[in-house]
Amino acid sequence: MEDRDGNRPAERKRGSGVKRVYDILRDEILELALPPGSPVDEVQLAERFGMSRTPIREALVRLAGEGLVETLPNRSTMVSNIDVLNLNTFFDAITLMYRVTTRLAAENRSAADLDRIRALQATYAQTVxxxxxxxxxxxxxxFHAAIAKAGRNPYYHSLMVRLLDDGRRLLRLYYQSFDDRLPEQYVHEHEEIIDAIARRDVEAADRLARVHADxxxxxxxxxxxxDNRQHPVL
Amino acid sequence: MEDRDGNRPAERKRGSGVKRVYDILRDEILELALPPGSPVDEVQLAERFGMSRTPIREALVRLAGEGLVETLPNRSTMVSNIDVLNLNTFFDAITLMYRVTTRLAAENRSAADLDRIRALQATYAQTVxxxxxxxxxxxxxxFHAAIAKAGRNPYYHSLMVRLLDDGRRLLRLYYQSFDDRLPEQYVHEHEEIIDAIARRDVEAADRLARVHADxxxxxxxxxxxxDNRQHPVL
DNA sequence: TGCATATTATTTGTCGACATAAAATATGCG
DNA sequence: CGCATATTTTATGTCGACAAATAATATGCA
Incomplete structure (x- = not known):
């Protein structure tokens, strides 16, 4: 009997369970396939993935650690809401992290880092x-996670990834409601950032990252x- | 029968288990009572806390999420090492976070925040x-976590807390080896930072935080x- | 009928046990 | 005696089940 993700229980290797559940749930949360505020039922997930509640629980604990789900004691866990009211703290932090990680990437990048970044940029241009x-x-x-990684500061990298994930949910919310054209200028800005990183121009990297963030x-x-004008909050 | 932390199984409330284990283990890791690199045995902890392995595991997963323990697949989890080689990334990040959180505290603090910060500073002066x-x-x-909280940016706050915890392990390592006098000047620097936050002087807060970090x-x-001179690495 | 209380139902937190993977040890062959 | 292989040991990953806490529902009284 196959579960709906296409793996037979017998085929699953020991230890792969939590990672699989974690990856899939994480992706579904970031894609808004699991909308913010929706309840997450453990037994339901256990049935879906064809496994016991224990590994499901471990995956949920990890997701809770990243703030992607919230767990009420003795009561249901739910997908974290996108806090529209505190968006300014998000903007503040991601602007700073854009700048800092891009700066450090210009300082510390290796040739391999640059290859990875350029490859992602090529894919990005294709999607646009x-x-x-x-x-x-x-x-x-x-793309921006790779730049942060090239900066080689794990503290900044982990915060950047968290911010990018939250941003991914925000953008997903955007392109879900509005189907206007995609911003081609971002492709060009990315190219400029790559150039600055390539020639190790720290100040230019900082300035371009700031512009991009803005x-x-x-x-x-x-x-x-x-959005507020069209759907006023009551 | 009482476990060695003084709680009978029957007295423990449902749901309090993981939090207790998490808090205690976290503290022991930060105090270096559990030294970096030491193995963490689940059954041993289960016996010690008088509970099953399940809540122990959940606590360990959460600690792993904060980077305080590292889990090898199918093999023992161990207390994370203090990465002495990459200290510069730590210095870079904590300096920036000192500045940013203190700035924001000067902007956004409430009267209650200020009270909390001053109370902690009083305690700090006593310990010194x-x-x-x-x-x-x-x-x-x-003290610095309270300032970060008063800044009201959860992204910065969480990174700051993580940095402060890593720093706590570093300092603990220090005062374990060397018993020289404690730096009184930090008390004065704290006072100056509090003054800047109190009068909402953002630039002064930034400047003082930077000096303090340095x-x-x-x-x-x-x-x-x-330390390297006395105990050269071979 | 409306509200306070009691009962049931649902879901989480914890448990003890089994299965499996990796390490430690033992065995056998050259 | 040394090394490759087999066996045992140890600790983890997962499971199914029970217990407790909260929500949902039913009951009783004014």
Missing amino acids: AAQDALGMIAVNRE QIVGQIQRLFAT | AAQDALGMIAVNRE QIVGQIQRLFAT
Whole structure:
């Protein structure tokens, strides 16, 4: 008997259970396939993945550690809400992290880092050309995560990844409601950032990252401004 | 029958298990009672706390999420090492977070925040006067965590807490080896930071936080310099 | 009928046990 | 005697079940 993710119980290797559940749930949360606020039932997931509640629980604990789900004691865990009211703290933090990680990438990148970043940028350009909003959102996250990794500061990297994930949910919310054209200018800005990192120009990397961050923040802010006008909060 | 932490199984409330184990283990790791690299045995902990392995495992998963323990697949989990080689990334990040959180505290603090910060500073001064190194280390962490909280940016706050915890292990390592006098000047620097936050002087808060960070970084660097001289790495 | 209380139902937290993977030890062959 | 292989040991990953806490429902009284 196969579960709906296409793996027979017997085929699963010991220890792969939690990681699989964690990866799938994480992706579904970031893609908004599991919408914010929706309840997460352990037995339901256990049935779905064809396994016991124990590994499900471990995956949920890890997701809770990243703030992607929230657990009420003795009561249901639910997908974390996107806190629209505190968006400014998000904007503040992601702008700073864009700058710091890009700076450090210009300082510390290896040749291999640069290859990885360029490969992701190529994929990013393809998704934009294809008007593939979902792909673009996912690849954009990988692009900036790769830059953060090239900066070689694990503290900044982990915060950046968390911010990018939250941002991915925000953007997903955006392109779910509005189907306007994708911003081609981001591709160009990415290219400029790569150039600065390639020639180890720290100040240029900082400045370009700041501009890029302001662009993205501005776009999200405009989204919520129009969104508020169309769906006023009561 | 009582376990060695003084609680009978019957007295424990449902759901309090993981939190207790998590808190105690976390504290022991930060105090170096569990030294870096030491193995963490689940059944041993289960016996010690008088409970099953399940809640122990959940606590360990959460600690792993914070990077305090590392889990090898199918093999023992161990207390994370203090990465002396990558200290510069720590110094870089904590300096930036000192500045950012103190800035934001000056902007966003409430009166209640200020009270909490001042109370912690009073305790801090007491520990320094009493030459209580361990108490000083712990309260110092709480002091700066309270400032970060007053800044009201959860992203910065969580990173700051993580950095402070790593720093607490570093300092603990220091005052374990060397019993020289405790730095009174930190008390004064704290006072100046509080004043800046109280009068909402953002720029002064930033400048003072930077000086404070440089002091601490410099002290830890001197420690490791002397430590290397006395115990050369082979 | 409306509200307070009691009962049931559902879901989580914890448990003890089994299965499996890796390490430690023992065995056998050259 | 040394090394490759087999066996035992130890600790983890997973399971199914029970107990407790909360929500949902039913009951009783005014």
